[in-house]
Amino acid sequence: MVETRIIDGKAFAEKLRKRVASEVTAFHAATGVTPGLAVVLVGEDPASSVYVRNKGKQTVEAGMASIEHKLPASTTQAELLALIATLNTEKEVHGILVQLPLPGHIDAQAVLSTIDPAKDVDGFHVVNAGRLAVGIDALVPCTPLGCVMLLKDALGSLAGLEAVVVGRSNIVGKPLAQLLLREDCTVTIAHSRTRDLPEVCRRADILIGAVGRPEMIRGDWIKPGATVIDVGINRITGPNGKHRLVGDVAFEEAQGIAGAITPVPGGVGPMTIACLLANTLTAAKRQVG
Ligand code: GUN
Numbered sequence: 001m002v003e004t005r006i007i008d009g010k011a012f013a014e015k016l017r018k019r020v021a022s023e024v025t026a027f028h029a030a031t032g033v034t035p036g037l038a039v040v041l042v043g044e045d046p047a048s049s050v051y052v053r054n055k056g057k058q059t060v061e062a063g064m065a066s067i068e069h070k071l072p073a074s075t076t077q078a079e080l081l082a083l084i085a086t087l088n089t090e091k092e093v094h095g096i097l098v099q100l101p102l103p104g105h106i107d108a109q110a111v112l113s114t115i116d117p118a119k120d121v122d123g124f125h126v127v128n129a130g131r132l133a134v135g136i137d138a139l140v141p142c143t144p145l146g147c148v149m150l151l152k153d154a155l156g157s158l159a160g161l162e163a164v165v166v167g168r169s170n171i172v173g174k175p176l177a178q179l180l181l182r183e184d185c186t187v188t189i190a191h192s193r194t195r196d197l198p199e200v201c202r203r204a205d206i207l208i209g210a211v212g213r214p215e216m217i218r219g220d221w222i223k224p225g226a227t228v229i230d231v232g233i234n235r236i237t238g239p240n241g242k243h244r245l246v247g248d249v250a251f252e253e254a255q256g257i258a259g260a261i262t263p264v265p266g267g268v269g270p271m272t273i274a275c276l277l278a279n280t281l282t283a284a285k286r287q288v289g
Helices: 009-031 046-061 077-089 108-112 126-134 142-155 173-182 197-202 269-288
Strands: 036-042 065-071 095-098 162-166 186-190 206-209 227-230 234-237 243-246
Touching: 009 046, 009 142, 009 269, 036 046, 036 077, 036 269, 046 065, 046 269, 065 077, 077 095, 077 108, 095 108, 095 269, 126 173, 142 173, 142 206, 142 227, 142 269, 162 173, 162 197, 173 186, 173 206, 186 197
Parallel strands: 036 065, 036 095, 162 186, 162 206, 206 227
Antiparallel strands: 234 243
């Protein structure tokens, strides 16, 4: 039995946000420019509305300008593209984020690919995905960036470690695998069609759950002492009818096996917005500099 350390993403994110805020102050003093983040929300998905509200609040707390565009669910793709074209040209907008998911009648990929890559603070544009893949300056997706920051804080150098990423999404799994490769990990991307997934997971010094399936990764899939990063945020209904949030990893089972693990909530989640603020400052510096 090992003592499993809980990785406090909330505290780390708070520190990062403070650091960004002081850099924003210095940047403003040097250039007179306030970094601006435009967030576009289409429709009224409750989870998305909560995210957008938190993003706006934390953007302002970091000394940046938050520009919110809330559009009805009936917005056409052409109207959304027209808004993005305008935001691309606005000098006071340094970052553009289109909240996902978009309503079904809108082609998300078509929308994301019209964002100016220099303002693409989500790092979802194919130009930024390509830059990340070839290892040149990119705006990197926020959640994977947050995961790697937590890992480096917990472990120091990641070089030579076996990393298994369970999940192959464009938002988390694929970019995270690229980032881990950049840190000299040996990377495996596993997914729903992987043969003997538990055995593949048992190889991992670093095990990432990014599939969006509640508690799918069991305690006996974890190599003793491994560092576990849980990206999943799943709302489940317990036997008593109450809702609770769980990750992709069976957290209680991991206790005494994992060397360290991120909790849900309070692990990776808070890192996403903190990294978004960091990306917005980076984008502003590149546009002004
Ligand atoms: N929806 C859930 N997470 C995210 C995110 O990181 N960025 C955007 N744009 N939409 C999301």
